[in-house]
Amino acid sequence: MEPTRAWTTADRSDERPTDRHGPGRYRTGDRLFFYTLFYFALAVSIEVWWLNTPGGSLTTPADALIAAGRITGMAGGFVLLVQVLMMSRAAWLEAWVGAHELLIWHRALGGAVVVVVLAHTGLIIVGYAAAAGTSLVSETWSMLSAYRDMLSAFAATGLLVAIGVLAIRAVRRRIRYEIWYYLHLASYLVLLLGYGHQFSDGADLQSGFARWYWISLYCFVLAALVWGRVVEPLWLNLRHRFRVLDVVPEGADMISIYVGGRRLDRLDAQAGQYFRWRFLTRGAWWQAHPFSLSAAPNAAWLRITVKVVGDHTGDLRTLAPGVRVFAEGPSGAFTAERRLRHGALLIAGGSGIAPIRALLDDLPADTVLLFRARSPQELTFRAELDALAAERGIEVWYVLGARDDPGPRHAFTPRGLRELVPDVRRRDVYMCGPAGLISTSRRALRRLRVPGRQIHLDPFEF
Numbered sequence: 001m002e003p004t005r006a007w008t009t010a011d012r013s014d015e016r017p018t019d020r021h022g023p024g025r026y027r028t029g030d031r032l033f034f035y036t037l038f039y040f041a042l043a044v045s046i047e048v049w050w051l052n053t054p055g056g057s058l059t060t061p062a063d064a065l066i067a068a069g070r071i072t073g074m075a076g077g078f079v080l081l082v083q084v085l086m087m088s089r090a091a092w093l094e095a096w097v098g099a100h101e102l103l104i105w106h107r108a109l110g111g112a113v114v115v116v117v118l119a120h121t122g123l124i125i126v127g128y129a130a131a132a133g134t135s136l137v138s139e140t141w142s143m144l145s146a147y148r149d150m151l152s153a154f155a156a157t158g159l160l161v162a163i164g165v166l167a168i169r170a171v172r173r174r175i176r177y178e179i180w181y182y183l184h185l186a187s188y189l190v191l192l193l194g195y196g197h198q199f200s201d202g203a204d205l206q207s208g209f210a211r212w213y214w215i216s217l218y219c220f221v222l223a224a225l226v227w228g229r230v231v232e233p234l235w236l237n238l239r240h241r242f243r244v245l246d247v248v249p250e251g252a253d254m255i256s257i258y259v260g261g262r263r264l265d266r267l268d269a270q271a272g273q274y275f276r277w278r279f280l281t282r283g284a285w286w287q288a289h290p291f292s293l294s295a296a297p298n299a300a301w302l303r304i305t306v307k308v309v310g311d312h313t314g315d316l317r318t319l320a321p322g323v324r325v326f327a328e329g330p331s332g333a334f335t336a337e338r339r340l341r342h343g344a345l346l347i348a349g350g351s352g353i354a355p356i357r358a359l360l361d362d363l364p365a366d367t368v369l370l371f372r373a374r375s376p377q378e379l380t381f382r383a384e385l386d387a388l389a390a391e392r393g394i395e396v397w398y399v400l401g402a403r404d405d406p407g408p409r410h411a412f413t414p415r416g417l418r419e420l421v422p423d424v425r426r427r428d429v430y431m432c433g434p435a436g437l438i439s440t441s442r443r444a445l446r447r448l449r450v451p452g453r454q455i456h457l458d459p460f461e462f
Helices: 031-051 061-086 091-097 099-132 136-146 150-167 177-184 186-201 208-240 311-318 350-360 382-392 406-411 414-420 435-447
Strands: 243-249 254-260 274-279 289-292 302-307 325-331 343-349 368-373 395-400 427-432 455-457
Touching: 031 061, 031 208, 061 099, 061 186, 061 208, 091 099, 091 208, 099 136, 099 150, 136 150, 150 177, 150 186, 208 325, 243 311, 254 311, 289 302, 289 350, 302 311, 302 350, 343 350, 343 435, 350 368, 350 382, 350 427, 368 406, 382 395, 395 406, 406 414, 414 435, 427 435, 435 455
Parallel strands: 343 368, 343 427, 368 395, 427 455
Antiparallel strands: 243 254, 254 302, 274 289, 274 325
16 A cells, blocks of 8 residues: 555644754763763773783693683673673663663673673683693582682572573564563673682682772672662652553553653653563552553553563453553653654554554654554544644654565665655654564665764664
């Protein structure tokens, strides 16, 4: 089916709404300083090996292997600490670095820490076996039985490898979210198990500056973890006392949950951000899931829109008014303040319309929305979108049909996007939806030479 235009420019209101979040106002903090600090702290973490290694001591291949094992151990321990820090959800860290950047770093460093820790394990075993003239099996058993915390270190390595495998996107898509989530939390256990081994068995951390430096790193990460995971969420929920107001069907497999609370006018949240929601009712209280706001926050209620795809989201259909809600957030920088240009193009598909719909409340009248769906029945919020088009002049295109139909295939090509949005290069582009839609749109935008800094993805699209 060809793209269907919901409203034309001739139908726009003459009154231009105020642009509440002008372009160029968003600031993430000094990322360069953060990156510099990361590499400086990593260098210092490895430097302690250098300070504790006498000159001329690396005289044999075994010495070199053991030294390489200690260096990779230092690097692996530091990167693991940074990984846990980035999982702390501390608001100051997200404001400083940016939620998107933290997520990118977390995923990139996740693979690195597995490789480095495995290298540490292998190099140490091979090095000590070469030095002692024994087999690898014999040396492994000797290390497990002779060193106090070596068994916990091997357990931590096994957990880390399992977490790394489950984090592979192709694997993660095949398992339940709850299984992935709770196994992912095992990274805290990895840190705990590795802590004893690092300080009791690590030759470079027995005394002096090195020991106190690493203890300081652990204390800092632990403080950030307690602040982001315990103190901030408790303060947020004690202050606002969230509760379910209503559950409204939005279609065959979509529902909107309206959440009320106290002092919502003082809630520091923006359209496009997300919270992690825990509904304190039977069958749902033990799970916290991230859902984006699907309308700009206001003093009366917050709204999230959920696609029913599993047991947990299915249970949310039956939430009763008054059910208490425990929320963590807000998180994310998928907001109008990130714009570098005045104009905006929004591309949504499926449940990705939720944060896109919220963004429309904060964007100017000349915003363009492309909403991809297989049929009119899947156009969540159509009545609201049509009303926004009528009242504010927002230009809405519904791109309907199967994936291989001529209309959808053409709409997200460079030529199709240029026809629908001639000034696309002078707009910021926000995208949220299925992976295929996002990848196709990004390729087209690159061919149209839309600068990468003007393309914004919802955090769940990384």
